[in-house]
Amino acid sequence: MILHQFARMALATGLVLSLSACGGGGGGLFGKGTLTAEQKAERDEAAEAHRDGTSKAGAKTSLLDLFKKSDDPNTTVEVNKYIWQASLEVLNFLPIESVDPFTGVIVTGYGRPPGGGRAYRATIYVQDPALDARSLKVALQGQGGASVAPETVRAVEDAILTRARQLRVRDSKL
Known part of the structure; x- marks a missing residue:
């Protein structure tokens, strides 16, 4: 019974440590703890673009864009x-x-x-x-x-x- 409780506690501790290592903002168990001003600006810009539904290039993106054929079907092979x-x-x-x-x-x-x-x-x-x-x-x-x-x-x-x-x-x- 005690061994079973110890195993559960070890598993829970491992999960907590894993989740803390994955924390955002550059912190966490293995991170430096703070972001530079440049990294914060990039993060904020990416978050804003995500909220607007645009990519960094400014093109609208959505889930349906993944299924659209974007390659030109008339591309020719350049072999003599x-x-x-x-x-x-x-x-x-x-x-x-x-x-x-x-x-x-x-x-x-x-x-x-x-x-x-x-x-x-x-x-x-x-x-x-x-x-x-x-x-x-x-x-x-x-x-x-x-x-x-x-x-x-x-x-x-x-x-x-x-x-x-x-x-x-x-x-x-x-």
Whole structure:
């Protein structure tokens, strides 16, 4: 019986201490006890904005604003379609593991080029809508994590960009 009462008292004391630590105004068990004038002004400004139903930026806020779609549904993805298509065509011997047109990333698995003996995997990043070398980043990795010569990476990038230009010329003749 005494042990039961002691447990209840310990629980009540713990709750009181926890609540006192959560006290507002910067005080409480672990706080400094006082707020600076600047902190008080910020607190008062936030409280006033909350009472008025406005945010700090001045826009009206309500619970229903959480459910309104605020993003523009007509947002376009800024990935060059010719570089994207050329990447898939030039590296068609590599199995595709993941494709994300919204971020412009293509990740492939290991595969051997036609007539080649060494297996490669690639990660292609199309980062700009311009048909430009700066829009394309290619990372190659050899089987077993072996590094690939920069000349090989450059040759793959050049092949992709050449094919992208061919695709654009073909489309302009339509």
